[in-house]
Amino acid sequence: MKTLGLLINPIAGMGGSVGLKGTDGMYQEAVRRGAVRKANARTALALKALLPIRDDLLVLCPSGEMGEDLAREMGFQVKVVYSCGPDTTAEDTIAAARAMADADLLLFAGGDGTARDVFTAVGDQKVALGVPAGVKIHSPVYAIRPEAAGELALSYLKGACGQTREAEVVDIDEAAYREGRVNTSLYGYLQVPYERRFLQSSKAPSPLSERSQQVNIAWEMIDQMKPDLYYLVGPGSTTKTLMDVLELPDTLIGVDLICNKKLVQSDLCEQDILKRMDERETHLIITPTGGQGFLLGRGNQQLSAAVMRRIGRERLHVLATQEKLFHLHGAPLLVDTGDPEVDRMLTGYVRVIIGYMEEQICPIGAERQ
Amino acid sequence: MKKIDRSSKVRTGFHQAKWDEPVIFELTKPGERGILVTKANPEVQKAVEGTSVLPSFLQRETAPALPEISQPRVLRHYARLAQETLGADVNIEIGQGTCTVKYSPKVNDQLASLPQMREMHPLQDESTCQGIMQIMYDTNRYMCEISGMDRFSFQPSGGSQGILTMASLVYSYFKSKGQEKERNEIITTIYSHPSDAAAPHVKGFKIIYIHPDENGYPDYEAFKAAVNEHTAAFIVANPEDTGVYNKNVLKFTKLVHENGGLCGYDQANANGLLGVTRAREAGFDMCFFNLHKTFSTPHGCGGPACGATGCTKELEKFLPGPLVDFDGEKYFYNYEITNNPSAIGKVREFNGVAPVILKAYAWIRSLGPDGLYQVAKTAVLNNNYLFKKLMELHCVDAPYIPGKQRIEQCRYTLETLFKETGVSTADVQRRMMDFGMHYWQSHHPYYVPEPMTLEPTETPSKEDIDEYIETLKYVFDEAYNNPEKVKGAPYQSVCHQLDESNMDDPKQWAVTWRSYLKKFN
Numbered sequence: 001m002k003t004l005g006l007l008i009n010p011i012a013g014m015g016g017s018v019g020l021k022g023t024d025g026m027y028q029e030a031v032r033r034g035a036v037r038k039a040n041a042r043t044a045l046a047l048k049a050l051l052p053i054r055d056d057l058l059v060l061c062p063s064g065e066m067g068e069d070l071a072r073e074m075g076f077q078v079k080v081v082y083s084c085g086p087d088t089t090a091e092d093t094i095a096a097a098r099a100m101a102d103a104d105l106l107l108f109a110g111g112d113g114t115a116r117d118v119f120t121a122v123g124d125q126k127v128a129l130g131v132p133a134g135v136k137i138h139s140p141v142y143a144i145r146p147e148a149a150g151e152l153a154l155s156y157l158k159g160a161c162g163q164t165r166e167a168e169v170v171d172i173d174e175a176a177y178r179e180g181r182v183n184t185s186l187y188g189y190l191q192v193p194y195e196r197r198f199l200q201s202s203k204a205p206s207p208l209s210e211r212s213q214q215v216n217i218a219w220e221m222i223d224q225m226k227p228d229l230y231y232l233v234g235p236g237s238t239t240k241t242l243m244d245v246l247e248l249p250d251t252l253i254g255v256d257l258i259c260n261k262k263l264v265q266s267d268l269c270e271q272d273i274l275k276r277m278d279e280r281e282t283h284l285i286i287t288p289t290g291g292q293g294f295l296l297g298r299g300n301q302q303l304s305a306a307v308m309r310r311i312g313r314e315r316l317h318v319l320a321t322q323e324k325l326f327h328l329h330g331a332p333l334l335v336d337t338g339d340p341e342v343d344r345m346l347t348g349y350v351r352v353i354i355g356y357m358e359e360q361i362c363p364i365g366a367e368r369q
Numbered sequence: 370m371k372k373i374d375r376s377s378k379v380r381t382g383f384h385q386a387k388w389d390e391p392v393i394f395e396l397t398k399p400g401e402r403g404i405l406v407t408k409a410n411p412e413v414q415k416a417v418e419g420t421s422v423l424p425s426f427l428q429r430e431t432a433p434a435l436p437e438i439s440q441p442r443v444l445r446h447y448a449r450l451a452q453e454t455l456g457a458d459v460n461i462e463i464g465q466g467t468c469t470v471k472y473s474p475k476v477n478d479q480l481a482s483l484p485q486m487r488e489m490h491p492l493q494d495e496s497t498c499q500g501i502m503q504i505m506y507d508t509n510r511y512m513c514e515i516s517g518m519d520r521f522s523f524q525p526s527g528g529s530q531g532i533l534t535m536a537s538l539v540y541s542y543f544k545s546k547g548q549e550k551e552r553n554e555i556i557t558t559i560y561s562h563p564s565d566a567a568a569p570h571v572k573g574f575k576i577i578y579i580h581p582d583e584n585g586y587p588d589y590e591a592f593k594a595a596v597n598e599h600t601a602a603f604i605v606a607n608p609e610d611t612g613v614y615n616k617n618v619l620k621f622t623k624l625v626h627e628n629g630g631l632c633g634y635d636q637a638n639a640n641g642l643l644g645v646t647r648a649r650e651a652g653f654d655m656c657f658f659n660l661h662k663t664f665s666t667p668h669g670c671g672g673p674a675c676g677a678t679g680c681t682k683e684l685e686k687f688l689p690g691p692l693v694d695f696d697g698e699k700y701f702y703n704y705e706i707t708n709n710p711s712a713i714g715k716v717r718e719f720n721g722v723a724p725v726i727l728k729a730y731a732w733i734r735s736l737g738p739d740g741l742y743q744v745a746k747t748a749v750l751n752n753n754y755l756f757k758k759l760m761e762l763h764c765v766d767a768p769y770i771p772g773k774q775r776i777e778q779c780r781y782t783l784e785t786l787f788k789e790t791g792v793s794t795a796d797v798q799r800r801m802m803d804f805g806m807h808y809w810q811s812h813h814p815y816y817v818p819e820p821m822t823l824e825p826t827e828t829p830s831k832e833d834i835d836e837y838i839e840t841l842k843y844v845f846d847e848a849y850n851n852p853e854k855v856k857g858a859p860y861q862s863v864c865h866q867l868d869e870s871n872m873d874d875p876k877q878w879a880v881t882w883r884s885y886l887k888k889f890n
């Protein structure tokens with residue numbers, strides 16, 4: 001018998017229907033404006049796909065509206081692993097996700113905030129998949145539609161789809177977003193089941209081909225490296241592949257330092273970086289975030305204006321798969337170091353390594369606040 | 370008696386032959402034979418003994434694992450497979466964008482299958498094949514006139530090999546100057562055909578890509594940032610796969626020349642430009658034509674082809690040899706180039722696929738210069754008509770250069786359809802086949818979401834185009850009213866529903882019968 005962890009953020013999506021950009025911290029206001037709960041209905045669309053295997057499936061879930069009610073209503077076999085009160089919070093999501101550690105697949109419904117909570121609870125060790133129910137869905141851990149999430153979950157639980165991929169958990173600062181500014185941060189990666197036909201584009205790279213592209217990128221970067229110089233390696237799965245190819249440990253969401261293909265120091269903070277820069281000529285290898293294409297200022301704040309002033313444009317090496325660049329539709333890669341002068345210095349065109357002996361010319365623009 | 374109702378624009382009655390035809394290896398019956406070769410009589414055996422036998426080290430120890438099968442069963446097998454195709458003679462060929470699938474006059478096929486042509490061998494003495502040599506010589510002159518180049522080679526047997534030949538010319542040119550190490554970069558655009566990057570990459574060049582700017586044309590500012598002392602060449606398609614024509618291309622080629630590089634024009638899809646513009650005037654040093662597209666020989670989806678590659682006088686000495694020349698009296702193979710140590714050498718045996726050159730020649734001669742220009746005008750007109758009609762549909766859009774004219778083809782997007790119905794371009798493709806219509810999406814990777822690439826050429830009549838449009842509309846209506854129907858297609862066609870998820874995992878496929886047996890037995 002397979003087990004499915006089911007976790008619904010019951011208030012997800014409420015803000016959206018009443019003109020609020022997200023529900024984080026705005027629940028009362030949403031209710032005041034007459035928002036109704038929709039997350040359970042969205043999740044039902046996904047769970048419908050699992051009805052054919054209902055008899056061979058045990059659903060682990062929190063009590064009440066966070067999963068139990070819906071699962072019972074649809075006739076699934078249910079085991080309540082966490083009980084919560086009527087007004088559920090992010091803490092409930094985190095605790096409930098932790099309580100489902102044994103599930104074969106964790107299916108959660110919500111938005112970017114929910115994905116963050118799930119990531120906080122389970123990290124990148126558990127296979128999880130999001131049912132889009134929230135207002136903000138920027139994290140590719142979510143399937144494109146609730147039905148697609150259901151079908152993909154079915155395929156994964158039946159063993160038909162064996163592959164998983166690392167998908168980004170990103171979230172935007174809702175307070176800023178309500179004022180018309182978009183601030184995305186990368187929080188980490190979840191392992192999601194992968195099947196091509198459920199992705200936005202049915203010809204998007206699979207984990208295998210994406211991985212091989214990343215390996216090609218890594219080899220090109222390695223060929224371009226010069227002896228005895230310092231190379232700072234920024235966060236992300238593309239830069240992680242570079243470290244993998246060099247057989248070095250990597251900090252997925254931190255900055256590491258290498259020299260002559262050996263690790264010098266892991267997870268440096270701004271002060272570490274500045275100190276190291278006094279020792280040798282230092283280059284920086286970074287990859288933009290998926291989605292908005294931030295090179296600097298999102299998830300890598302240790303690469304500060306002071307650091308970038310000294311790196312300059314010549315010692316900056318940008319890596320990205322072509323797929324990632326394509327999602328930008330020609331929009332510039334963004335830098336936001338907090339110092340307009342440094343941002344200006346970084347703007348212009350940069351050669352982005354997209355494969356072995358392959359580069360694309362991309363504009364860098366400053367994120368104007 | 371009732372009058373037959375022919376009012377429907379959509380061929381809902383189409384049904385294709387469908388067989389669960391095994392792979393020929395599965396049809397094998399040990400001992401069954403197609404031909405029993407009689408043994409030579411004893412005198413003959415004795416006379417030839419030892420002379421016709423392969424040396425023992427070349428002889429195989431076990432018989433090859435060929436299917437053992439009788440003639441009628443072989444015939445049936447291939448006849449069935451032949452019925453399971455949706456060829457250009459069966460459907461209204463509008464759906465195979467970037468391939469210029471036009472009507473190829475049957476009379477030209479007949480010419481190519483005349484015994485004088487069919488039974489000729491490329492190693493025959495020159496004096497016995499003056500006819501085809503003249504045709505090669507003259508076709509070369511026509512290509513020069515159409516493109517403005519000075520000399521063509523017909524050796525490359527496809528567009529991609531034409532591109533490889535251009536990249537090789539570039540390499541030879543810089544090698545002859547001792548600069549092949551420094552000049553190691555080739556610039557192309559994202560929406561050029563993927564072979565424009567892939568073939569030079571095979572030749573060892575680093576590839577630099579340019580993305581369109583906010584107006585939808587290749588970004589000149591990015592291009593300026595790309596061109597430098599390492600630039601060997603700019604190799605580009607124009608119009609690009611999207612049908613977008615870069616009218617500022619002269620500015621691009623000029624910049625490359627100022628920086629000491631060369632320019633190669635991918636003219637695989639020249640159908641909208643015949644008699645309108647020429648590669649030479651756009652500043653290119655090299656170009657190639659796909660005779661199997663624009664010149665109707667035809668595009669066999671992998672059939673015999675020719676990527677006729679031409680260049681300027683300056684580069685001629687690097688072309689693959691020999692070339693056919695004329696001394697005032699007779700045609701002869703000129704081997705002079707083959708003595709040039711910097712020349713690229715052969716890219717294929719002999720002088721290309723002779724019947725293909727003959728068919729292109731016949732097609733050009735039957736049209737003449739005015740006819741060629743008329744082809745371009747009609748192809749563009751057909752495309753404009755199709756474009757206008759499709760853009761009226763809610764679920765169709767065409768990214769880049771909004772509102773502006775494409776040339777002879779266009780890459781559309783069905784993103785709206787997909788978002789609103791969950792029906793993807795791949796579903797539409799499979800459903801179109803139920804009505805006997807070919808439909809093509811895009812090259813990999815998909816840069817345009819849910820792409821659909823259509824190219825009507827000069828062939829279809831207005832009625833044909835209308836039928837294609839009506840069929841598309843029928844499928845789109847179905848997508849909104851009964852999406853599952855479209856997703857479950859095809860029903861009347863031979864194609865299978867494939868899960869492409871793990872297609873790039875070598876464990877999931879076998880390219881030979883032997884590896885299939887290894888993996889699945």
Ligand SMILES: Cc1ncc(COP(=O)(O)O)c(C=O)c1O
Pocket residue numbers: 467468526527528529530561562564606635636637638659674676
């Ligand atoms: C613009 C362009 N260039 C090159 C090619 C490659 O030609 P071939 O298929 O003959 O290799 C194609 C064919 O699709 C093309 O459309």
